[in-house]
Each structure stands twice: as C-alpha cells, then as structure tokens.
Amino acid sequence: MANATDVAETNAPARKLPVEANIFLVLIGIAVFFEILGWIVKGDTFLFNPQRLLIMVLQVSIIGLLAIGVTQVIITGGIDLSSGSVLALSAMVAASFAQTSDYTRAVFPMFTDMPFLVPVLAGIAVGALAGFINGSLIAYTAIPPFIATLGMMVTARGLARYYTKGQPISLLSEEYMWLGSGTIPVIIFLMAAFIFHIALRFTRYGKFTYATGANVQAAKVSGINVGRHLIKVYTLAGLLAGLGGVVAAARAGSGQAGMGLAYELDAIAAAVIGGTSLAGGVGRITGTVIGTIILGTMMSGFTFLGIDAYIQDIVKGGIIVAAVVADQYRQRKRAKV
Amino acid sequence: MSLSTQEAVRENKGAAAPQKYLLEVDSVRKEFPGVVALDDVNLRIRPGTVHALMGENGAGKSTLMKIIAGIYQPDRGEVRLSGKQVHMTTPLDALEQGVAMIHQELNLMPFMTIAENIWIRREPLTKLGFVDHKALRDNTKKLFDRLNINLDPETEVRDLSIANRQMVEIAKAISYESDVLIMDEPTSALTDREVEHLFQIIASLKAEGKGIVYITHKMDEVFEIADDVSVFRDGKYIGTDLASNLDSDQLIRMMVGREITQMFPKEEVPIGDVVLSVKDLCLDGVFENVNFDLRAGEILGVAGLVGSGRTNVAETIYGVTPATGGSISVFGETVEIKTPAEAMGHGMALLTEDRKDTGLFMMLDIQENMQIALLSQDHVKAGFVAESAVSKLCTEMSEALRVKTPGMNERIENLSGGNQQKVLIGRWLLTKPRILILDEPTRGIDVGAKAEIHKLITKLAGEGVAVLMISSEMPEVLGMSDRVMVMHEGHVTGILDRAEADQVSVMRLASN
Ligand SMILES: Nc1ncnc2c1ncn2[C@@H]1O[C@H](COP(=O)(O)OP(=O)(O)OP(=O)(O)O)[C@@H](O)[C@H]1O
Ligand SMILES: [Mg+2]
Numbered sequence: 001m002a003n004a005t006d007v008a009e010t011n012a013p014a015r016k017l018p019v020e021a022n023i024f025l026v027l028i029g030i031a032v033f034f035e036i037l038g039w040i041v042k043g044d045t046f047l048f049n050p051q052r053l054l055i056m057v058l059q060v061s062i063i064g065l066l067a068i069g070v071t072q073v074i075i076t077g078g079i080d081l082s083s084g085s086v087l088a089l090s091a092m093v094a095a096s097f098a099q100t101s102d103y104t105r106a107v108f109p110m111f112t113d114m115p116f117l118v119p120v121l122a123g124i125a126v127g128a129l130a131g132f133i134n135g136s137l138i139a140y141t142a143i144p145p146f147i148a149t150l151g152m153m154v155t156a157r158g159l160a161r162y163y164t165k166g167q168p169i170s171l172l173s174e175e176y177m178w179l180g181s182g183t184i185p186v187i188i189f190l191m192a193a194f195i196f197h198i199a200l201r202f203t204r205y206g207k208f209t210y211a212t213g214a215n216v217q218a219a220k221v222s223g224i225n226v227g228r229h230l231i232k233v234y235t236l237a238g239l240l241a242g243l244g245g246v247v248a249a250a251r252a253g254s255g256q257a258g259m260g261l262a263y264e265l266d267a268i269a270a271a272v273i274g275g276t277s278l279a280g281g282v283g284r285i286t287g288t289v290i291g292t293i294i295l296g297t298m299m300s301g302f303t304f305l306g307i308d309a310y311i312q313d314i315v316k317g318g319i320i321v322a323a324v325v326a327d328q329y330r331q332r333k334r335a336k337v
Numbered sequence: 338m339s340l341s342t343q344e345a346v347r348e349n350k351g352a353a354a355p356q357k358y359l360l361e362v363d364s365v366r367k368e369f370p371g372v373v374a375l376d377d378v379n380l381r382i383r384p385g386t387v388h389a390l391m392g393e394n395g396a397g398k399s400t401l402m403k404i405i406a407g408i409y410q411p412d413r414g415e416v417r418l419s420g421k422q423v424h425m426t427t428p429l430d431a432l433e434q435g436v437a438m439i440h441q442e443l444n445l446m447p448f449m450t451i452a453e454n455i456w457i458r459r460e461p462l463t464k465l466g467f468v469d470h471k472a473l474r475d476n477t478k479k480l481f482d483r484l485n486i487n488l489d490p491e492t493e494v495r496d497l498s499i500a501n502r503q504m505v506e507i508a509k510a511i512s513y514e515s516d517v518l519i520m521d522e523p524t525s526a527l528t529d530r531e532v533e534h535l536f537q538i539i540a541s542l543k544a545e546g547k548g549i550v551y552i553t554h555k556m557d558e559v560f561e562i563a564d565d566v567s568v569f570r571d572g573k574y575i576g577t578d579l580a581s582n583l584d585s586d587q588l589i590r591m592m593v594g595r596e597i598t599q600m601f602p603k604e605e606v607p608i609g610d611v612v613l614s615v616k617d618l619c620l621d622g623v624f625e626n627v628n629f630d631l632r633a634g635e636i637l638g639v640a641g642l643v644g645s646g647r648t649n650v651a652e653t654i655y656g657v658t659p660a661t662g663g664s665i666s667v668f669g670e671t672v673e674i675k676t677p678a679e680a681m682g683h684g685m686a687l688l689t690e691d692r693k694d695t696g697l698f699m700m701l702d703i704q705e706n707m708q709i710a711l712l713s714q715d716h717v718k719a720g721f722v723a724e725s726a727v728s729k730l731c732t733e734m735s736e737a738l739r740v741k742t743p744g745m746n747e748r749i750e751n752l753s754g755g756n757q758q759k760v761l762i763g764r765w766l767l768t769k770p771r772i773l774i775l776d777e778p779t780r781g782i783d784v785g786a787k788a789e790i791h792k793l794i795t796k797l798a799g800e801g802v803a804v805l806m807i808s809s810e811m812p813e814v815l816g817m818s819d820r821v822m823v824m825h826e827g828h829v830t831g832i833l834d835r836a837e838a839d840q841v842s843v844m845r846l847a848s849n
Contacts, residue, residue, distance in 0.1 A: 199720075203717075203721050208712075211698055211709050219698075220677055221657060221695050223678045223681040
C-alpha cells in the first residue's frame with residue numbers, strides 16, 4: 001500500500017483557500033503571540049488598545065503605498081528598488097511648494113502659500129516621472145529592472161539631496177499638513193489599495209499585468225504591447241511612491257532628503273510576505289495590505305515589549321526570508337501536487 | 338478482452354510465478370481536486386517491448402507516467418519494478434531505480450549547452466572538484482554517436498529548433514541507461530525524418546531488453562512500433578492487447594467509446610480573393626524570397642523538415658520577428674508589420690508551435706488564458722473587462738472544443754497537454770481572425786478531438802477565413818489543404834495543388 005502520509009497529503013481539502021487566508025492567519029498568529037507575551041511580560045493587553053491599533057497601521061501606511069506599487073511591478077516579473085528614494089525626492093518637491101510666506105528663507109519665495117493641490121500634484125508628478133523613466137529604460141533598452149531601478153534609487157536620492165543642498169524644507173502650510181494628520185494617511189493607503197485591487201482584478205490593465213509576468217513571450221504573441229504596458233506599471237508605481245512622499249512630508253511637517261531610507265525593501269517585503277511571487281504572474285493587493293499590516297504589527301509589538309531596535313531588524317529579516325521560503329514551497333508544491 | 342497479454346497477467350498472479358514484467362502497475366488511483374485522474378488502473382510492461390499507451394486527452398496517461406516516474410504519489414495502488422514493490426517519492430528516486438521519462442513538454446535549460454543539459458546533476462568532475470568540460474563533451478559525443486545524433490554538444494539549447502530539443506531530451510533520457518523508458522508524446526514536435534530516427538533508436542533499445550512506454554495520438558506510429566497496446570478512457574483502464582491483434586478502427590473505438598466519422602473532412606468551399614500576399618519575404622540568415630498568395634476560404638498547408646524555416650515564416654508574417662526584406666499585403670494593401678499587435682490589427686491570429694514557451698500562462702486559469710487576445714480587441718469599457726460577456730464566450734468556446742476540466746477557473750497548468758492546446762486554439766478563434774496561421778494545430782490532440790478541430794478549421798474556411806497551416810503530420814497536410822507549400826532550408830521549393838500533392842511529391846520537395 002502507498003505510504004500513509006502521502007495519501008493524507010494528496011487528499012487534503014478539495015478546494016484550496018485563497019493564499020490571503022494563510023497570510024491572514026499568520027497575521028492573527030503574530031498578533032496573538034504579542035498579546036500573550038504582553039500579558040506575561042507586562043501584564044497588559046497588546047491588541048485591545050485602539051490607540052495602538054491605529055498606530056500599527058499608521059506607521060506603515062506610507063510603506064503600504066510603496067508596496068501597492070511594487071506589488072504590481074513584481075507581478076510583471078520585475079522589481080523596483082527606487083521607491084524609497086523617489087519618495088524622498090517627491091517629498092522634497094512637494095514640501096518646496098507647500099511652504100508658508102511666514103518663512104523668509106523659503107525654497108521658492110514666489111511660490112509660497114500655494115493652494116494645497118499644487119504641492120500634492122507636484123510631488124505625485126515627480127514620482128510618476130521617475131517611474132516613467134524606470135519603465136522606459138526597462139521597456140526599450142535591454143537593462144534589467146533590477147539595474148534600471150537601482151540606478152534610479154541612487155539618482156533620485158542624489159537629486160533629493162541636491163535640491164536644497166541637504167537642507168530640510170520646513171514651515172509647511174496647515175492645509176497641506178492636514179494630509180499627514182490623524183488617520184488621513186491610513187485612509188489614503190486603504191483607498192489606494194482599494195483602487196488598485198479593483199484595477200488588478202477587473203480591468204484590462206490588470207489582466208495584462210498578470211499575463212506579462214506569467215509569460216512575456218506569450219503576452220507579446222497575444223497582442224499585448226509589453227513595452228508600453230511595463231511603462232504604465234512602473235509609472236503607476238512611481239506615482240504611488242510620489243504620493244507616499246507627499247504624505248510623508250505632510251506627516252513630518254517638513255521635507256527631508258533622508259526620508260524613506262530603505263523603505264523600498266520594506267515595501268518589497270510586504271508584497272512578498274503577502275504572497276506576491278518574485279517569479280512573476282502571481283500576487284494580490286489584498287495580500288500586500290495584510291503583509292504591510294504584519295510589518296506594522298511587528299514594529300508595534302516590539303516597541304510595546306520594549307525590545308531593542310536592532311533585534312527588531314534581525315527578526316524582520318528572518319520573517320522576510322521565511323516568506324520567500326514559503327513562496328518557493330508553494331511553487332514546488334504546485335508543480336508536484 | 339481475453340487476450341494473450343492479459344492471460345499472461347493472470348498467470349503472473351500465481352505466487353511463485355517467475356518475474357516476467359519489468360514494470361507492473363496495480364489498481365493505481367489518483368485524484369486531483371475535482372477530478373479523478375486515474376481510477377484503479379493497471380499496466381504491465383514486458384522486457385524488450387514497446388508498450389503504447391493510448392487514450393483521449395485527459396484520459397490520465399501522463400498522470401500515470403508521472404506516478405511511475407516519481408513526480409506524483411498515487412492515492413492508492415502499487416507499482417512494482419521487476420517484481421519488487423517500489424515507492425518513488427522524487428524523480429531522482431525513479432531514475433535511481435531504473436525509470437527515466439521524456440516529458441510531454443520540453444524541460445531543458447535554454448541558456449546551458451546540450452552537454453550540460455544532458456548530464457545535469459551528473460557532471461563528470463576533475464580531481465579538484467570542478468566540472469570536467471572535456472569529459473562532458475566526450476561523453477555527449479559518445480552518446481550522440483551511439484544514437485546517430487548530429488548535434489554539437491557545445492551548442493546552447495536556446496539555439497536549437499524544437500525538434501532538435503526533443504532529440505536532446507530523448508538522448509538525455511537514454512543516457513540514464515534505465516530499464517524502463519517512458520516517452521510521453523515524443524514525436525508531437527518531430528517531422529517524419531526525426532520520427533524515423535527515433536524509431537531506429539527505439540528498436541535498438543528494445544534489442545537491449547528495455548521496456549518502453551510510448552504515449553502517442555498517432556495511429557500509424559502505434560502499428561509501426563508497438564508490441565502491446567493499453568487503452569485508458571476517462572481515468573479508467575480499458576484493456577491491453579497485442580498491437581498485431583488490433584486495427585485502427587478497433588483501437589479508436591476502445592479509446593473514445595464511439596465511432597469517429599471522418600478524419601479529414603475536406604469540403605470544397607468557394608475560394609475568394611487574395612487576402613494575404615507575401616512577396617520576396619526574407620529574414621536574414623533564416624529564409625529567403627518566400628512568395629505566396631493566400632485566398633479567403635483557402636487552406637494553404639505548409640510542409641517541410643525541421644529547420645526548413647516554416648515556423649520562422651509564420652512568425653515573420655505575424656510580426657514576432659519582423660522581416661528584413663520583401664513585402665506583405667493584406668486585403669490588397671501593403672502593410673508593415675513589426676509587432677504581433679499590429680498583425681492582430683490586420684485580422685491575423687497565430688497559434689504558435691511551442692505552447693509552453695509562447696502560448697500558455699501557466700500560473701493563470703483557463704479563462705484568463707483564453708480571453709487574453711480578445712481583450713486587446715473588444716469587451717473592455719473604460720478599461721474594465723466586461724466580465725460576464727467574456728466569461729460566457731470563453732465557457733461556450735471551451736464547451737465547443739470539449740476542454741476537459743472541472744471549471745473555467747482551474748489553473749491551465751493542471752490541464753492535460755491536449756486540453757491546453759484546445760484552450761489556445763480557443764484563444765485565437767475568439768478573436769474571429771480573417772487570416773488564421775496555425776503552427777502544428779493538433780499537436781498533442783487526440784484522434785476524436787483532432788477530427789473536431791479539423792471540422793472546425795474546415796468550417797472557418799467555409800466562412801471565408803484564410804488559413805495558413807503548418808504541420809509535420811503528412812496526412813493532416815494532405816488531407817486538409819487546398820494547396821501545399823513545401824519548404825527546404827529557408828526556401829520555398831514548390832507549391833502543389835491538392836490534386837498533385839501526395840506523400841512522395843511533398844517529400845521530394847522537402848528533402849530536395
Ligand atoms: N496537477 C493536476 N492538478 C489537477 N488536475 C490535474 C493535474 N494533472 C492532471 N490533472 C487532470 O487529470 C486528468 C488526466 O490528465 P493527464 O495529463 O494524465 O491526461 P493525458 O491522458 O496525458 O492527456 P493528453 O493526451 O492531453 O496529454 C485531466 O483531466 C487533468 O485535467
Ligand atoms: Mg499527456
């Protein structure tokens with residue numbers, strides 16, 4: 001007779017749950033873990049504290065915006081290393097158009113007290129432009145996404161510093177800073193997630209994105225203009241990074257060239273933890289949102305328990321690797337059934 | 338059936354009977370979510386024989402072979418090698434125990450050389466532990482000499498034609514020197530010449546006492562090389578017999594459980610105006626001065642050996658590899674086609690030769706695979722896909738093509754090879770092309786479905802679609818075409834009318 005464990009394994013539940021269900025369980029697991037530790041170590045609840053729950057999501061909202069973009073890029077089979085730097089550049093540009101005239105040393109003294117939309121659109125446009133350049137390089141030269149976006153990562157950070165010779169840009173208008181206040185970043189993050197979830201699931205843009213990542217050659221033969229499509233995807237990813245910069249500057253009350261340092265890695269981690277496959281063709285925004293919240297929960301949890309920041313990084317690294325291993329495992333299992 | 342091999346099977350059930358079979362499969366069952374792929378099937382392979390395994394698309398042939406080769410685990414039942422029960426949990430296991438398999442889809446690494454591909458994980462090493470490239474080359478040479486294969490071991494696989502890749506796969510499987518060799522549709526990408534070559538190889542393996550399991554949908558092959566034939570239908574074992582006891586009608590009846598009417602239902606349809614006109618088309622270093630006209634309602638067959646440039650011509654017309662010379666006109670207008678998207682804009686569709694490389698989106702489901710070309714044309718409003726309309730079209734198409742699957746959101750990866758091919762055919766039919774280019778359209782498709790697809794092509798021609806059909810299957814080309822264009826080493830060596838085209842005249846032009 002066939003050996004028993006194999007039988008059990010291959011006869012597992014007939015209909016599989018979506019990948020998100022597993023990730024959601026991981027999130028619950030992590031939360032419960034901190035809850036229990038909380039009672040043991042501090043005699044206090046971790047979860048039943050609305051303030052903390054808000055912060056948990058708030059502190060990763062900006063990373064979440066980047067993650068929504070990078071998820072789409074990864075689905076096409078690419079990668080975007082530039083989002084953190086593009087965020088910084090956009091934050092600088094947005095902030096420079098959001099200063100009040102009270103400030104005598106404004107970046108653009110003639111552009112102070114601008115309506116709130118001006119800095120917002122400027123920041124987003126800069127991000128989209130950076131993404132457009134990424135996409136064009138990838139589509140029309142043979143440069144792989146890793147290199148093209150690595151170049152942009154260095155360049156955009158350089159530009160962000162060069163913009164004011166490293167000086168922060170402060171004294172921003174009240175109106176503009178409203179974008180970073182209270183739950184607004186969370187709302188922006190969730191709205192962006194909703195929009196792109198719909199876009200990936202129900203629009204032609206989404207179908208083409210998956211097809212491109214699943215098999216570029218087949219996508220071309222099926223009539224998809226792959227180059228143009230990649231430009232769209234990278235531009236949108238840049239746009240989201242730009243939006244991230246706008247929110248980051250509003251939240252900090254200033255634009256700083258060092259903003260968003262290494263955020264691109266957290267964004268990629270959130271996507272991968274959320275089930276996006278680095279091999280392309282697979283991934284969902286819902287998974288990425290859960291992946292982002294997992295990162296937030298861990299940060300809050302460690303802070304709550306008073307664990308050292310270095311250890312946080314060590315554990316975070318471990319979790320990212322575990323997520324990729326899980327992805328590999330899923331792929332192999334798929335291949336074998 | 339009460340036939341000789343089955344009697345032999347029964348005899349063997351006696352406890353002390355001498356071991357007679359290389360491979361025995363007993364009541365194996367395998368379920369996938371929503372599908373019973375194998376339902377208590379049996380198989381007995383005698384040493385020194387070729388055992389053909391036949392059945393419709395989705396009958397479970399590949400699944401059983403994957404179980405024998407250690408890729409899937411059976412839910413129930415047992416597999417015995419030379420009388421000993423075995424549990425193979427990985428392909429490596431199976432190889433070590435003497436079972437090698439040539440898969441239905443190609444599995445070579447494109448950026449590695451032929452030699453590296455063949456000896457992967459078994460590379461000869463130098464004393465220092467580095468790969469011994471000289472030994473690697475020599476071993477490959479030796480193997481190729483024995484098999485009469487004329488390829489340079491140092492060539493990178495991506496530079497090989499599909500047929501040559503298949504020959505490399507065959508050589509690789511043989512290099513394991515296993516007792517049981519499984520060949521899952523090895524000839525679906527080969528032309529007659531390589532098929533002949535493969536048969537010689539098989540004959541010598543037989544002489545060495547190996548057992549060969551041979552899966553194919555081509556009847557003539559079965560009668561040419563098989564000793565025993567087993568038939569599966571819908572995951573069930575139907576029976577085994579000596580090939581010499583069967584004829585093709587009996588075999589088809591066993592496979593499909595009904596009569597198949599006509600294999601190549603050629604109908605005379607009115608031939609219209611020239612739709613596609615190709616003049617002096619060139620692709621540097623690949624083919625030269627290709628000229629032909631294709632008319633509405635016409636089926637122009639393209640025959641030729643591997644490497645004759647047939648596929649390249651199709652890909653060039655369709656804009657995959659833009660031409661370096663000559664001109665193409667569509668509906669009387671000279672056009673420049675640089676991308677497939679432009680070709681589609683002119684009403685073209687191309688079913689490509691290699692479904693895994695340039696056809697399928699493995700991670701996506703059936704509907705996503707089928708609808709993709711349609712979406713660049715229609716059924717999108719303000720960016721949103723008209724989901725219900727598209728889903729209805731896809732469902733109808735897959736019913737018309739009889740795709741065997743539990744549902745439209747099944748991953749295409751989980752479909753049998755022939756059913757994947759049907760989905761790809763559906764993809765292009767949905768776009769309602771005016772010019773349909775088919776490269777090996779019935780590759781891996783079973784007899785019943787093949788007749789259906791031929792009927793469908795004929796019907797499309799009747800509706801005025803111009804069809805360019807590349808095929809390595811002589812009966813298909815001869816049976817379906819109004820005219821046959823023959824290519825040899827990048828040149829068109831002749832275009833024959835239906836009346837003058839036969840096996841001999843086509844072969845003469847093809848080998849020149
Ligand atoms: N990994 C899998 N997951 C789910 N279903 C599967 C899987 N592999 C095969 N099947 C299903 O099992 C059935 C048998 O498939 P199999 O590939 O063995 O057919 P086959 O006889 O080789 O057909 P073909 O002639 O088309 O190659 C099919 O219905 C197929 O959809
Ligand atoms: Mg098969």
